[in-house]
Amino acid sequence: EPEVTQTPSHQVTQMGQEVILRCVPISNHLYFYWYRQILGQKVEFLVSFYNNEISEKSEIFDDQFSVERPDGSNFTLKIRSTKLEDSAMYFCASSQGTPNQPQHFGDGTRLSIL
């Protein structure tokens, strides 16, 4: 069964550094998402992406965040200048694009900011 894959599985970064989290969505999917989960808290939406542009973003997704689909397969989340509070599990998800289809999630990247 096709899967969403995320790399790396764990990223440790110094505060203030830039980090790029990578995702390969399922190949025939059209909608892509990033969510995050701070330890012990709910999974929260960050941003959705469709047709090569952001379709929706949350208030968490401020100017330090950006997303890109640099080629036909990868979907990346960049955090420009990391803060301690960015430490979380980041999940990528994709869906076919019709409302009755499920979102499929990757295994996540655990981001630890020191």
Add this chain to the structure above:
Amino acid sequence: KQEVTQIPAALSVPEGENLVLNCSFTDSAIYNLQWFRQDPGKGLTSLLLIQSSQREQTSGRLNASLDKSSGRSTLYIAASQPGDSATYLCAANSGNTPLVFGKGTRLSVIA
């Protein structure tokens, strides 16, 4: 704004018991509701998706029900096993919009 609540926050049962996990949502204008399983430190595994037009959906020992009018969904697990121990999340989908998650129910099945 959609809000999703799950009770109880944690549940411990002996092996073999049938159990019910509850999920409630505030906005009934949903397309579907998805149930996920999350093992500690791991990703989200989709268990069941129940469409707004459906009342229930089954997969093996799992059965999810949906009552849009009351804003409730339940996940029924039959004959629980220690391997079922995990956190179970429900998430409401209002179309091609972000999923809104509950905080989850942490299930422990004791052998």
